[in-house]
Amino acid sequence: MLLVLEQCLNGLQFGLLLFLLAAGLTLVFGIMDLVNLAHGSLYMVGAYFAATFTAWTGSFIVGALLALGATLIVGMAVEVIAMRRLYGRDHLDHVLGTFGLILFFNELVRIIWGPAGMSLQLPGWLNAWIEILPDLEYPTYRIAIIVTALVVALFLYLMVMRTRLGMLIRAGASNREMTGALGININLLYTIVFGLGAALAALAGLMQAPIQTVQIGMGENILILAFVVIIIGGIGSIRGAFIAAILVGLIDTLGRAFLPDLMRLFMSSRGASQVAPALSSMLIYLLMAIVLVVRPAGLFPVSNK
Amino acid sequence: MTAWFTLRNVVVAGLLIVLALVPVYASVTGNAFLMTLFTRIVILAMAATSLNLILGYGGMVSFGHAVYLGFGGYAVGILAQEGMASGFLQWPMALAASALFALIVGALSLRTRGVYFIMITLAFAQLAYYFAVGLERYGGDDGLTIQRRSQFAGLINLSNRTVFYYLCLLLLVGTIYLVWRLANSRFGLVIQGSRSNDRRMQAIGFPTYRYRLVSFVIAGTICGFAGALLANHTGFISPAIMHWTRSGDLIVMVVLGGMASSFGPLIGAVALLVLEETLPPLIRLIAFPFVEQPVALKISEYWQIVLGPLFLLVVLFARGGINGLLKAVGRD
Amino acid sequence: MTDALLQIEGLSKRFGGVVASDDISLDVPKRELHAIIGPNGGGKTTLIGELAGEIVPDDGRIRFDGDDITGLSIYRRSALGLARSFQITSLFLDFTALDNVALAVQAHSGHSFRFWRNARRDPELREPACAALARVGLAQRADVMVANLSHGEHRQLEIAMALATKPRMLLLDEPMAGMGPEESARMVRTLRELKQELTILLVEHDMEAVFALADRITVLVYGRVIASGTPEAIRANVEVRQAYLGEQEVAGHG
Numbered sequence: 001m002l003l004v005l006e007q008c009l010n011g012l013q014f015g016l017l018l019f020l021l022a023a024g025l026t027l028v029f030g031i032m033d034l035v036n037l038a039h040g041s042l043y044m045v046g047a048y049f050a051a052t053f054t055a056w057t058g059s060f061i062v063g064a065l066l067a068l069g070a071t072l073i074v075g076m077a078v079e080v081i082a083m084r085r086l087y088g089r090d091h092l093d094h095v096l097g098t099f100g101l102i103l104f105f106n107e108l109v110r111i112i113w114g115p116a117g118m119s120l121q122l123p124g125w126l127n128a129w130i131e132i133l134p135d136l137e138y139p140t141y142r143i144a145i146i147v148t149a150l151v152v153a154l155f156l157y158l159m160v161m162r163t164r165l166g167m168l169i170r171a172g173a174s175n176r177e178m179t180g181a182l183g184i185n186i187n188l189l190y191t192i193v194f195g196l197g198a199a200l201a202a203l204a205g206l207m208q209a210p211i212q213t214v215q216i217g218m219g220e221n222i223l224i225l226a227f228v229v230i231i232i233g234g235i236g237s238i239r240g241a242f243i244a245a246i247l248v249g250l251i252d253t254l255g256r257a258f259l260p261d262l263m264r265l266f267m268s269s270r271g272a273s274q275v276a277p278a279l280s281s282m283l284i285y286l287l288m289a290i291v292l293v294v295r296p297a298g299l300f301p302v303s304n305k
Numbered sequence: 306m307t308a309w310f311t312l313r314n315v316v317v318a319g320l321l322i323v324l325a326l327v328p329v330y331a332s333v334t335g336n337a338f339l340m341t342l343f344t345r346i347v348i349l350a351m352a353a354t355s356l357n358l359i360l361g362y363g364g365m366v367s368f369g370h371a372v373y374l375g376f377g378g379y380a381v382g383i384l385a386q387e388g389m390a391s392g393f394l395q396w397p398m399a400l401a402a403s404a405l406f407a408l409i410v411g412a413l414s415l416r417t418r419g420v421y422f423i424m425i426t427l428a429f430a431q432l433a434y435y436f437a438v439g440l441e442r443y444g445g446d447d448g449l450t451i452q453r454r455s456q457f458a459g460l461i462n463l464s465n466r467t468v469f470y471y472l473c474l475l476l477l478v479g480t481i482y483l484v485w486r487l488a489n490s491r492f493g494l495v496i497q498g499s500r501s502n503d504r505r506m507q508a509i510g511f512p513t514y515r516y517r518l519v520s521f522v523i524a525g526t527i528c529g530f531a532g533a534l535l536a537n538h539t540g541f542i543s544p545a546i547m548h549w550t551r552s553g554d555l556i557v558m559v560v561l562g563g564m565a566s567s568f569g570p571l572i573g574a575v576a577l578l579v580l581e582e583t584l585p586p587l588i589r590l591i592a593f594p595f596v597e598q599p600v601a602l603k604i605s606e607y608w609q610i611v612l613g614p615l616f617l618l619v620v621l622f623a624r625g626g627i628n629g630l631l632k633a634v635g636r637d
Numbered sequence: 638m639t640d641a642l643l644q645i646e647g648l649s650k651r652f653g654g655v656v657a658s659d660d661i662s663l664d665v666p667k668r669e670l671h672a673i674i675g676p677n678g679g680g681k682t683t684l685i686g687e688l689a690g691e692i693v694p695d696d697g698r699i700r701f702d703g704d705d706i707t708g709l710s711i712y713r714r715s716a717l718g719l720a721r722s723f724q725i726t727s728l729f730l731d732f733t734a735l736d737n738v739a740l741a742v743q744a745h746s747g748h749s750f751r752f753w754r755n756a757r758r759d760p761e762l763r764e765p766a767c768a769a770l771a772r773v774g775l776a777q778r779a780d781v782m783v784a785n786l787s788h789g790e791h792r793q794l795e796i797a798m799a800l801a802t803k804p805r806m807l808l809l810d811e812p813m814a815g816m817g818p819e820e821s822a823r824m825v826r827t828l829r830e831l832k833q834e835l836t837i838l839l840v841e842h843d844m845e846a847v848f849a850l851a852d853r854i855t856v857l858v859y860g861r862v863i864a865s866g867t868p869e870a871i872r873a874n875v876e877v878r879q880a881y882l883g884e885q886e887v888a889g890h891g
């Protein structure tokens with residue numbers, strides 16, 4: 001029972017991380033109608049920055065904050081230089097163009113940081129356990145991730161729903177021309193939104209970094225999951241991304257943890273240990289396929305311009 | 306007759322002549338590496354040409370096309386592992402497995418459009434990838450070594466590099482011809498029309514789904530064939546070949562070379578792979594008089610960084626790819 | 638009226654809170670040119686969408702030559718002889734005018750699972766296409782890329798494509814949209830010729846053309862039929878004048 005709870009927490013943590021990544025993706029897609037495959041590259045860049053700045057400053061927190069700032073700048077630069085030319089074009093052009101950016105970032109990282117990965121060491125106080133229930137100790141760091149992500153999610157919600165910027169974002173999403181006609185600087189708005197997405201991706205990347213290694217191409221694998229999340233949740237919907245991300249995180253984690261045992265009920269132990277990992281990886285995609293068949297616009301579709 | 310001598314036609318003809326003479330040159334100079342490189346180019350060009358049918362002509366952006374390279378390769382590898390080295394069994398299996406998977410993926414994906422379609426093909430690619438990783442018996446993540454090339458009962462000896470190369474070249478040319486004929490047939494016009502304006506196609510009476518599905522299966526099957534060849538060439542197959550970024554490489558070849566053109570994919574494959582091999586030494590050569598040795602070395606190692614932005618520029622400004630550029634320049 | 642080629646019964650459609658079609662019923666007998674007019678947003682395009690198969694009505698029936706086609710897919714309606722032109726030009730821009738029409742011919746020349754012969758050299762497709770182009774006066778422009786044709790030529794091409802599908806009935810959605818007086822006059826002449834062989838449902842804003850061509854007119858306001866009858870009856874109808882007069886007043890202050 002405690003094992004299930006622990007895995008649920010793991011799933012929640014993974015899901016929240018996915019949410020941070022997916023939120024930026026769905027914002028950019030919903031507002032600028034831009035499919036950004038290079039979003040995973042910003043995730044990677046954020047992790048690399050964090051590893052480097054932490055090593056320089058000796059502080060994980062300072063390193064993380066610097067990494068966020070640096071990736072924010074990189075994101076805005078990419079928007080101004082490259083993304084602007086893609087707005088209004090076919091989605092195919094977006095996919096191809098941003099794929100080119102993936103190639104670019106992978107090479108750039110290779111040049112600056114070398115082909116071998118990096119590791120990010122947690123400070124002692126994070127590298128501990130908290131007893132959240134009698135008999136259940138849970139890593140402090142994962143709790144920190146959960147708390148941070150929830151705070152950011154709340155902040156996002158408040159920003160989009162309550163602030164002027166958020167109102168502009170929602171207006172821009174539902175009617176681009178009108179917002180432009182009202183004299184709002186659409187270019188600036190888009191740059192800010194893209195930068196925000198980049199920062200969120202960086203946050204996800206740097207928080208994930210201590211758990212897994214920081215390496216070239218780390219963005220490509222998780223990017224697909226992020227896309228699955230926003231398709232399930234509904235493109236353009238942050239709320240949808242939140243719910244879908246938690247769902248995906250839980251299903252993926254619980255699936256990996258318990259599917260082998262479940263399979264052992266039906267087949268030999270050897271067979272189960274062979275089939276289960278593949279099957280649990282496939283679960284998410286099966287879920288997406290089902291959602292696309294039943295509710296093609298996602299669980300929380302955003303009504304469009 | 307003089308109308309034939311456009312820049313683009315001359316370049317393409319020259320390229321074909323070069324390809325035909327590679328084994329001759331390689332044996333004269335004893336450069337075995339050249340044979341390896343160009344065999345790989347020819348096989349991947351075949352895969353890219355098959356992708357062009359659905360991507361260039363049909364507008365179906367499949368990020369799962371490399372999966373068929375995997376299916377073809379694993380058909381050869383798995384059967385070889387189980388002691389069935391006969392090409393007469395392996396190659397038809399490669400085609401059948403690819404065709405079946407393409408049918409399933411296509412049937413489900415083609416109900417969607419745009420970015421949803423891209424995502425589903427990507428998801429299926431990941432499914433195939435993870436499935437292969439789970440195949441412990443056949444190497445799993447580490448991959449599977451293939452000890453012997455496909456055997457054809459003495460009819461043709463694929464272990465002979467030259468013979469194998471010419472077989473691949475022949476199949477490449479055959480594929481280019483086939484895709485050309487398909488693209489301009491009634492069938493091909495339906496595919497192209499569907500890319501141009503699917504809504505209109507339906508309005509004038511075409512049930513476009515079934516045609517696009519058939520094109521999807523044809524493309525996947527041809528790519529499966531290329532996969533069988535590739536596995537024979539490298540003597541190895543692993544899940545990595547099915548990763549969605551490998552499909553991205555194929556897309557780059559098609560777009561860079563020139564979508565919806567017969568020789569575009571070949572040009573793209575050549576451009577990409579030849580550049581990969583020849584540019585570093587070339588850069589070293591050129592840079593040597595101007596910068597120090599270590600710097601020149603570094604520059605030649607990292608040239609790939611221009612590939613990304615270059616590709617972006619092609620997407621933005623040179624939609625016809627290299628083939629289109631050749632045509633445009635040739636006109637002036 | 639069993640004589641009617643097209644029978645619409647009680648067609649209704651809501652989009653969220655908006656009623657696009659409100660219990661529309663009308664019949665179009667063979668060889669009639671029936672015009673649908675009404676202020677913008679009146680539900681005319683929705684009606685065409687429902688007849689063409691792009692929009693599924695919430696309620697009601699559509700019968701074509703006696704067969705219920707309410708749930709039929711778009712391409713099957715074309716096969717039955719119901720051809721449609723688009724209000725906003727929807728052509729194959731990267732093909733020539735002849736290619737465009739030839740595709741329409743091809744759609745009705747059996748299946749297209751033919752993988753070998755060059756379709757652009759197939760007289761079975763090219764000849765009828767040329768004929769259709771000539772019909773609308775575009776013969777000279779056959780080999781021009783559609784993207785390079787003028788707006789008026791686009792509208793003509795729309796008609797040519799509809800004709801190439803060997804239809805029994807045409808659904809024309811504002812064919813004269815954006816046309817100058819000369820082009821409109823030519824279109825009216827073309828439609829007058831076509832009237833003699835085909836049944837036509839014409840959605841239009843150009844009142845001159847409507848009154849010149851229509852055998853009967855139906856007026857659609859907020860998705861509802863407020864009047865239906867001969868052009869004279871419609872001209873005299875008080876409600877219709879109000880609906881249009883009202884609109885004109887608003888336009889005057891806009």
